[in-house]
Amino acid sequence: MPSAKFEKKATFELLADAIEVQVRQEGWKGLLPSGRDLAQQHKVSLPTVQKAIALLIERKVLVSRGGKRRVGVVAASPHQRASVKFELLVLSAKPLSFYDSTIAMGMVQLAEELKARGDGYRFVDLSEKAGVARRKAVHAEMVRTRPTHCVLMSPDSHLYQGVARHPVRIASMFGNLRSKRVQRLGVQYGPLVEIAARHLKALGHRRFFIPFLGRKVRLKVSLANIARVAKEQGVDLDIEYSAEVPTPERIEASLDKALASGCTALLFPLWDDFLSALGYFARRGLSYPLDVSVVVLVGTPSAFCLTPPIACCLNQPETIARQIQGWLASGGIDWDAFMSVFHRTWQVGGSTGPVARSARR
Structure with a gap:
């Protein structure tokens, strides 16, 4: 081609x-x-x-x-x-099938909703292009489509360079781009931590730990929002952020340090983060919630296949579609609407409980 x-x-x-x-x-x-x-x-x-x-x-x-x-x-x-319809162009460096099924279904739902009301939607997979060729392909697509809004599925510099010269509103689904033109979408950890913190605080927990391991993209905004939530809730929230590959040894060292420092609840950012740590609980002979409470901030239906079920906020297709719809309508994120969606999907599960007696001493 x-x-x-x-x-x-x-x-x-x-x-x-x-x-x-x-x-x-x-x-x-x-x-x-x-x-x-x-x-x-x-x-x-x-x-x-x-x-x-x-x-x-x-x-x-x-x-x-x-x-x-x-x-x-x-x-x-x-x-x-107002008579000018939205024309949304979604650009990706990966095929839609590469993403989590929830994200893929959310994009499909968004496309159906936009087309039903007469707006435009187009998803373009540019995984076969790289470097300058990707930037040129993006520019050609922008000229052909003339979108009013553009969503970048990842913080890819060549995707952004191909879009930036055009008068269009830009958002990034995952990761940050160093541009004030780009609205950050996707997972917003601040509101999720607030939901979990309120639940855990009612159970007597005051010190939590979040392991952001294997993160290549800085989460500057999310980390700032998490710090704000901790201050407002009056809790201690320890965070470990690392770009290193989360090997079993790395995970063990991280969680050992957190529990030794007095953390009574572990908040795993994503479901895969929790799965990577499952072996740790077995090797240390720890059970949840008796020894430590566990929450996954962004979970999947698989969380309820375990015994006990894991407390989490479910990431659903509706979450993705509603967030982008809100951005199209207002140019920003409606935090109240974002929170309400995740409040509806919060599942207590059975992995949280009162602070263990050994931790109170």
Whole structure:
């Protein structure tokens, strides 16, 4: 299959993109500057400005409006732009089947909901492209699709570079990108820790441990939110963050240190993190919740196949779909809505209980 051609934009198209970004993100109001002022500001010719404005009117970003002194254009009002449907483009460096089934089903549910109300949705698998070829393929897809919103499934720099030059709202599903343009979606550990902390605190727990092992992507925002939750709840929350591969020896050393320091509850971020530590409990002769309480912040239905069932917040397709829908509608994350979804999926299980007597001494 031939690689996508990297099309160079004309000057007036680049100018139109720049003006559109200002209109959408900075909230321009009233008449725009005159064509001559814009030409002088951007150091382009007047015909170039006129072509850019004509293109923006065609895109419904600007609307023509006559004035007493001159004919001008103004930024389209939210009501005028409401008729423009969302066009969501999801870009991935992996096929959809690579992701957890919950995520894949969430994307399918999102696609069905958007298409049912007349909005656009397109998932593009770019796993066969790499490096510059991936960036060029993204650019070609952006030119062809002209999306209003774009979700990057991973913090891939080439995906972002192909999107960044276009006037589109951008979000990253997993991991962080160092850009203020990118809204972080996906798992938000702060709210999940808050749900677990409230439950454990009622059982007498005051010191928890979260092992973020094998993390290649920094979780700066999540770690800050977790620290805030710990302060608000009045609990001690120890966190170990490491990019090293979580070998059995590494896991044992981490959990041994946590329990020796007085932690009475272990909060595993994901289901796979808990599975990696199952052998530890057997080797140490520990049982939950008698010796230590266990919570998985983002669990799966498999959590209820164990004895006792593991306390967790279930990650469901609805969670993924609702979060992206909220971002499309508001440009941010509706934390109350996010919390309500996970509150509904919180399962107490049987892996948490009162603080063990040995830990109280």
